[in-house]
Amino acid sequence: MPPRINIPPVSRVLLITLGLQSLLSAAIRYRQWTANSDIVIPYLNLIPSLSLVYPWTFLTTTLVESNVFTFSIACLTLYHGGRYLERAWSSREFAKFLLVVSLIPNTLSFATMIIFFTFTRDETWTLTPIAGTIPLQISFLVAFSQLVPAHTVTLFRGILSLRVPRFPLLYVGLVTLLALTPMLTAAAFFLSIYGFLTSWTYLRFYKPVFPDLLDPSTASQSSSLRGDASETFAFAEFFPGPVRPFVAALSDQVFNILVAMRVCTPFSPSDVSAARGGDGYHHGHHHGHRGAGAPGSARAEAERRRALALKALDQRLHAATADAASRASTGGAGASAVPAPAASVPSATGPTVQTQPSAGGQKAMTNPAATAQSSAGGGLLGETNYNPDGEGEGGRN
Numbered sequence: 282m283p284p285r286i287n288i289p290p291v292s293r294v295l296l297i298t299l300g301l302q303s304l305l306s307a308a309i310r311y312r313q314w315t316a317n318s319d320i321v322i323p324y325l326n327l328i329p330s331l332s333l334v335y336p337w338t339f340l341t342t343t344l345v346e347s348n349v350f351t352f353s354i355a356c357l358t359l360y361h362g363g364r365y366l367e368r369a370w371s372s373r374e375f376a377k378f379l380l381v382v383s384l385i386p387n388t389l390s391f392a393t394m395i396i397f398f399t400f401t402r403d404e405t406w407t408l409t410p411i412a413g414t415i416p417l418q419i420s421f422l423v424a425f426s427q428l429v430p431a432h433t434v435t436l437f438r439g440i441l442s443l444r445v446p447r448f449p450l451l452y453v454g455l456v457t458l459l460a461l462t463p464m465l466t467a468a469a470f471f472l473s474i475y476g477f478l479t480s481w482t483y484l485r486f487y488k489p490v491f492p493d494l495l496d497p498s499t500a501s502q503s504s505s506l507r508g509d510a511s512e513t514f515a516f517a518e519f520f521p522g523p524v525r526p527f528v529a530a531l532s533d534q535v536f537n538i539l540v541a542m543r544v545c546t547p548f549s550p551s552d553v554s555a556a557r558g559g560d561g562y563h564h565g566h567h568h569g570h571r572g573a574g575a576p577g578s579a580r581a582e583a584e585r586r587r588a589l590a591l592k593a594l595d596q597r598l599h600a601a602t603a604d605a606a607s608r609a610s611t612g613g614a615g616a617s618a619v620p621a622p623a624a625s626v627p628s629a630t631g632p633t634v635q636t637q638p639s640a641g642g643q644k645a646m647t648n649p650a651a652t653a654q655s656s657a658g659g660g661l662l663g664e665t666n667y668n669p670d671g672e673g674e675g676g677r678n
Contacts, residue, residue, distance in 0.1 A: 291372045291379070292363030299344040299359065299414070303352050306345050321410060327387055329394045330407035339391070342412040343383040350464070355414040362421035369428060374489070381483050382420040386475035387411055393471050411468040415456060416476030422449045423480040430513040446519050449477055481516060485509050486545050 288296070302325065310320050323331035327342040346352040367375040390411050398406040425432075426446040435442045443451075456473040459465040490506040512518070517529035539545040 288360070289364055289367040289372060289375075291376050292359060292367050295344065295359045295363055295379070296356065299346070299352075299355055302341060302344050303346045306347060310347075319408070321408060327391060327411040328408060329391055329398070329411070330404070339387050340380075340383055342387060342410070343414060343417060345412045346414065347410075347412065348464070351413060355418070358414065358418045358421060362418075362425075366421065366424055378420070378424070378480075378483065378488070379417065382416050382476055382480045385479045386416040386472050389475040389479075390468055390471040394468065406467075409466050409468050411472065413465075413469060413472065415469050415472040416479070419449055419452050419456075419473050419476045420480035422452055423477060424484065426519065427484050427509060427514050430518070446513075449519055453477060481519075485514060485516075 306322060306325055309322055309325075313320050321328050321331065323338070324335045325338065325341060326332070326345055327338045332338045346355050363375070366378070370378070394406045394409065394411070398404070422445075426449060429445055432445045433442050434445065434448075453473045456465065456469050460467055460470045486508045488507060488509070490508075515529070516532040517525045520528045536545060536547075540547055
């Protein structure tokens with residue numbers, strides 16, 4: 282029997298759409314190719330001067346790749362990153378995240394290229410396609426930086442070790458270099474910058490927080506909670522240590538302007554304290570950043586009780602199965618027909634609900650994530666390990 286590939290629904294739709302649209306784009310380019318012309322497809326890709334009459338291209342252009350190299354990278358990103366995030370957040374929240382990080386970067390890149398054309402009068406700006414999964418790829422890196430900020434990825438057999446929050450800026454730098462070559466266009470640079478800022482802003486301020494299990498008091502409040510107030514997900518944490526204070530000061534000023542414009546809402550002291558596990562304030566930039574990366578003490582306790590309940594249930598089920606098997610072997614088929622009573626198994630959790638992974642709960646989730654990465658994509662990323670004390674990279678990065 283062939284192995285079954287288990288892909289969540291939203292990730293499956295993304296992969297199928299990416300394949301179909303990229304294949305259609307390649308077929309059209311092949312049929313219309315000439316030696317002295319640049320082919321644009323305004324009804325499939327977002328072209329600033331041609332696609333206003335095709336508004337759906339603001340979304341469809343994200344899932345169109347123009348060469349085999351970028352198509353392969355996009356498939357790997359959507360397969361591994363999409364599966365992980367969709368299972369961590371639920372399909373609905375993952376779809377909302379994809380909509381935000383696709384539509385906003387494409388729109389901002391469109392406006393930026395129109396502005397450049399206005400000042401330079403160079404038609405190249407308005408005829409350059411805005412396409413590709415670049416905003417999705419960097420958004421996935423930002424999301425991983427929120428979920429597993431203390432993870433370290435070891436590359437090239439231990440030659441290079443980097444924490445997960447370092448990868449978004451490295452990706453921006455790589456895209457910038459490739460944009461200077463024929464492989465990527467200038468629009469790729471804008472997509473990477475706007476994708477980084479959009480995904481971080483959404484996760485930091487607007488993404489809903491899932492309710493805690495086994496904690497009715499916290500679950501009743503979490504429906505109104507949004508964002509991530511943890512300091513591990515502050516904007517300055519994406520930058521190296523020497524420039525981090527300057528980035529933090531600049532980001533605080535920008536945040537104050539956005540608060541004055543009522544675009545963002547600052548966290549209350551209780552929100553910041555809860556995000557840090559009930560330990561009070563940290564002396565740095567607590568007022569200027571927002572999110573759900575680190576859980577409160579109530580959430581950590583709920584996760585601990587949930588793990589104990591699942592462990593106890595698993596032990597009772599194994600004991601019941603073993604008891605039934607022993608009676609079947611000694612007492613005959615009649616004695617094995619009646620299983621152990623199910624009333625002894627407590628049911629305290631109620632309906633199944635999704636919980637949002639957080640920095641404080643990484644001990645329960647990062648080991649499976651690291652195992653999955655090492656087994657499925659070990660050749661790409663190398664080894665990963667959990668290092669909450671920041672050893673090996675000099676402080677908390």
